[in-house]
Amino acid sequence: MSSAAGSVARARPREQTARRRSRDPRSSRLAVVFTGPFFVLFVLFLFWPVLSALWTSLYDDSLVGGSSWAGLGNYGELLEDPNFWAAMWHTAFFTLLSVPPLVLLPLGLALMVSRVRRLQWLFRLAFFAPFVLPVSVVVLVWNWLYQPGFGLINSYLTSLGFAEVNWLGQPGVAMVSAVIVTVWWTFGFNFVLYLAGLQEIPRELYEAAATDGATPGQQMRRITLPLLASTIVLVTVLQVIASLKIFDQIYLLQLGTPGPENSTRPAIQYIYEAGFTQYRIGYASAMSFVFFLAVVAVTLLSARLIRRVGTKTVVTE
Amino acid sequence: MSTIVGSGAPGGLVEVPGRGGWARPVIYAVLVVLALIWVVPVVWAVATSLKPDAETTVAPVEWFGSKLTLEAYRAALDQGNILKWYFNSLVTATVITAGTILTASMAAFAFSRMRFRGRDALQWMVLAGLIVPFQALIVPLFAEMDAFGLADTYWGIILPQLASPIAVLVFKRAFDALPRELEDSALVDGASMWRIYWHIWMPLSRATIAAVGIFTFVHAWNNFLWPFVVTSAGSLFTIPVGLATVQTSYGALYAQQMAIAVLGALPLLIAFVLFQRQIVQGIANTGLKG
Numbered sequence: 001m002s003s004a005a006g007s008v009a010r011a012r013p014r015e016q017t018a019r020r021r022s023r024d025p026r027s028s029r030l031a032v033v034f035t036g037p038f039f040v041l042f043v044l045f046l047f048w049p050v051l052s053a054l055w056t057s058l059y060d061d062s063l064v065g066g067s068s069w070a071g072l073g074n075y076g077e078l079l080e081d082p083n084f085w086a087a088m089w090h091t092a093f094f095t096l097l098s099v100p101p102l103v104l105l106p107l108g109l110a111l112m113v114s115r116v117r118r119l120q121w122l123f124r125l126a127f128f129a130p131f132v133l134p135v136s137v138v139v140l141v142w143n144w145l146y147q148p149g150f151g152l153i154n155s156y157l158t159s160l161g162f163a164e165v166n167w168l169g170q171p172g173v174a175m176v177s178a179v180i181v182t183v184w185w186t187f188g189f190n191f192v193l194y195l196a197g198l199q200e201i202p203r204e205l206y207e208a209a210a211t212d213g214a215t216p217g218q219q220m221r222r223i224t225l226p227l228l229a230s231t232i233v234l235v236t237v238l239q240v241i242a243s244l245k246i247f248d249q250i251y252l253l254q255l256g257t258p259g260p261e262n263s264t265r266p267a268i269q270y271i272y273e274a275g276f277t278q279y280r281i282g283y284a285s286a287m288s289f290v291f292f293l294a295v296v297a298v299t300l301l302s303a304r305l306i307r308r309v310g311t312k313t314v315v316t317e
Numbered sequence: 318m319s320t321i322v323g324s325g326a327p328g329g330l331v332e333v334p335g336r337g338g339w340a341r342p343v344i345y346a347v348l349v350v351l352a353l354i355w356v357v358p359v360v361w362a363v364a365t366s367l368k369p370d371a372e373t374t375v376a377p378v379e380w381f382g383s384k385l386t387l388e389a390y391r392a393a394l395d396q397g398n399i400l401k402w403y404f405n406s407l408v409t410a411t412v413i414t415a416g417t418i419l420t421a422s423m424a425a426f427a428f429s430r431m432r433f434r435g436r437d438a439l440q441w442m443v444l445a446g447l448i449v450p451f452q453a454l455i456v457p458l459f460a461e462m463d464a465f466g467l468a469d470t471y472w473g474i475i476l477p478q479l480a481s482p483i484a485v486l487v488f489k490r491a492f493d494a495l496p497r498e499l500e501d502s503a504l505v506d507g508a509s510m511w512r513i514y515w516h517i518w519m520p521l522s523r524a525t526i527a528a529v530g531i532f533t534f535v536h537a538w539n540n541f542l543w544p545f546v547v548t549s550a551g552s553l554f555t556i557p558v559g560l561a562t563v564q565t566s567y568g569a570l571y572a573q574q575m576a577i578a579v580l581g582a583l584p585l586l587i588a589f590v591l592f593q594r595q596i597v598q599g600i601a602n603t604g605l606k607g
Binding site: 126300 | 340345351352356357361362375376377419420424427428431432433434439443449452453454455456457460461476477479482485510535538542558559565571575577578582588590596597600
């Protein structure tokens, strides 16, 4: 990850001063001072909680006091807890539903916006602005839009002759409603990544192709999409990881309930409930750890995917 | 190098002259329609907030009430809480932003400019930190903060949000791109590493500081889950946590609900309109995501 590779030869003398500096004990001490603050925070608030989850999961710990060794008992319990697996499935289901629109829709729009000269800033504003809203604002507004009877969406549906939809209260629909909210809210982020990827494509390529008589459609297939492939992969991977962490919108839209007929509660919400409403820290930690491993596994798999595609965009080179 | 924006070259296809002329109007039409759909929820929220509350729950819907009134805003502000929430969000997001910039840039400076034992191991830790899903750790993290006596405090909100591996990587990439000659000549002049970091490297990295800063601030301001977990006292609620209580506590007073939603959205919306360019470029450059 360094731009120094090309200047290795020139860097030789500098390399030596650097080595001399590293033998200097003051330099090592200085490095401790520079990296220390970050790593103290890192260990305390990222590293330690992971270890602590693993450790606590072996106890029947409770926030209200009392602790006894449980061995793998918590893990045995979660294997047979249908609510846990339902919650894991809801998280996976939300991911499956939300990733395709959040990858493809912004792509289509970015391709269109990159073709217009005027009003680009206006489109960028309209599509990206929701992303800076706090989730509670988003949910307040959409809860209002989704209301039966006098809600905007249902009101228009009925006036157009359609039946009302129970957006938040019907199993099977409630999750889709959460996905719609999420698409509206976070769409702009991926849109901006695509716009940046499109800007990176050298304009000369299009000019040369146009000179050779390539139609816009051919330019799209032969230039734009191949050169955008790495961005598409990157957006997909980031989106999968973000979707797996779903909690806020669903929790707030459903007012903290498991949703109609327990159809929406995601993994993090179930962990939250075990920890903070039932005070079962040990059990919550066991679930946290399993969920943690699942997310890390998916992340690593997707990182491999990125590398295989040979991306040269944002994250890697 | 992977910095994407900055060339200023407009992307996009080049049309063969005399061909494909029909495409652009169609694209404009599609885009305008979609943009309208995208802003409808916001416009509807604002329109609702300007109505008398009794006129909000009528079917079929009316975009305008019998009169425009700021009644709902006065009621929302009279509850007084939102000013406190603004303050809490401002304090925590500011400290988180300053702390993240400082700790991440210092660590990145060491990685970029010093050789020391354990450097590779530490860099691997940063990379590993990238994949740790913070959201999966709320329970052990809360137990830890509780043990420190930091639950229900500003520090309880702030501290766990400070360690940002992605910020370290972004700073390191920016520092790596700076010419080393600057540092060498400063060293010859006898400047200390502190001076080089603070007086040379940081001023040269203003764009990166802005990108990391804006992003960290927006993320901290909007973070819901962690402040929601670690605070139970209403006096410590941030904007997202406080607004989450509105839906249940205001009942069906939709004009007031929308008024307070608009108030909650305003600070960052205004900031976004003002800093649109920097925010968008920052994302494009770094690929930061919450």
